[in-house]
Amino acid sequence: MPPSPSRTPAKPSGLDCRLAVLGSDVRLTPHRREVFEVLASSTDHPTAYDILDRVKSRSPGISLATVYNCLEHLTTAGLIKLVHLERGQSRYCANLHEHVHFHCETCGKVIDAHPVADFDPAKFWSLPPGTKVTRTDLAIHGTCSACAAKS
Amino acid sequence: MPPSPSRTPAKPSGLDCRLAVLGSDVRLTPHRREVFEVLASSTDHPTAYDILDRVKSRSPGISLATVYNCLEHLTTAGLIKLVHLERGQSRYCANLHEHVHFHCETCGKVIDAHPVADFDPAKFWSLPPGTKVTRTDLAIHGTCSACAAKS
DNA sequence: CAATGCAGTTAGAATCATTCTAATTCTAAA
DNA sequence: TTTAGAATTAGAATGATTCTAACTGCATTG
The missing domain is CATH 1.10.10.10 (Winged helix-like DNA-binding domain superfamily/Winged helix DNA-binding domain)
Structure with missing residues (x-):
């Protein structure tokens, strides 16, 4: 056919x-x-x-x-x-621009954080030779400004 | 008492x-x-x-x-x-030394990657003012050397 | 145009991971 | 030794996701 x-x-x-x-x-x-x-x-x-x-x-x-x-x-x-x-x-998440996620541990909210500089993980962490990186996921945990203000 | x-x-x-x-x-x-x-x-x-x-x-x-x-x-x-x-x-994970995880998308293996330089997320991503960061989790995804060699 | 085939859709069942519950056991203090 | 509280247990319950089998509708084929 x-x-x-x-x-x-x-x-x-x-x-x-x-x-x-x-x-x-x-x-x-x-x-x-x-x-x-x-x-x-x-x-x-x-x-x-x-x-x-x-x-x-x-x-x-x-x-x-x-x-x-x-x-x-x-x-x-x-x-x-x-x-x-x-x-x-x-x-x-439908935001396909490069970004990472900030997660508020108090209220659970997730906020997109956009890049202000180029980030190359190989400059900060050593990977075994031969490793191929396809993507990185960074999650930043903490307290958002609203929750920080309350406490 | x-x-x-x-x-x-x-x-x-x-x-x-x-x-x-x-x-x-x-x-x-x-x-x-x-x-x-x-x-x-x-x-x-x-x-x-x-x-x-x-x-x-x-x-x-x-x-x-x-x-x-x-x-x-x-x-x-x-x-x-x-x-x-x-x-x-x-x-x-019981490795309490600062490290991030490399995840092989082919075989599923997870490898610890240790830091070779100080990393400050605020230098790379902009967070709303007032945000407090308590920790960051970086996951690096890709292909490990063994799997890369096979393909 | 009717028949066919296939992807999409569905409800509900099944599975998988985790948490909860209530009973039991253990440990250490009174 | 009694008692109180924490740890432990099996199994039930819950929650998230995936699977299954039936059904639908569209598009190509006859």
């Missing part, structure tokens, strides 16, 4: 550009698009349940399984990132 | 020094001691189940609940550290 032409989602929009730019081949179905849009408009690093709640206002019938499924596809495609800061629920 | 003198474990050993040095007040019961010793002699960042398996050879009757309980106390006391690199099981 001949290779089938790639299918495109029903309503192209600005998001498709982003998709194309990143060279991803994920099919952006309506649910995946909604999950992505919800995440892209959130700055609080929501959990899968948070995302389910938010997507439900647009697609009341969506299930948790579909949210996990969409998040999995979007993560694989590199459109979003998975963040692990604590034991328990994973969090998701 | 008068304040009770601090109780000491039955068989003091070198570990008690470490305990004292760190100013911790955890009671080092036999199980806690074994869990700590198992972890201190491991370099592979074992999970709670791994630790259960290893402790069982010395204390066959120990339960998973006790392992979690011991790990919790040891973590609170600052004797060991909890490491989250991926979704799923937490890992534990």
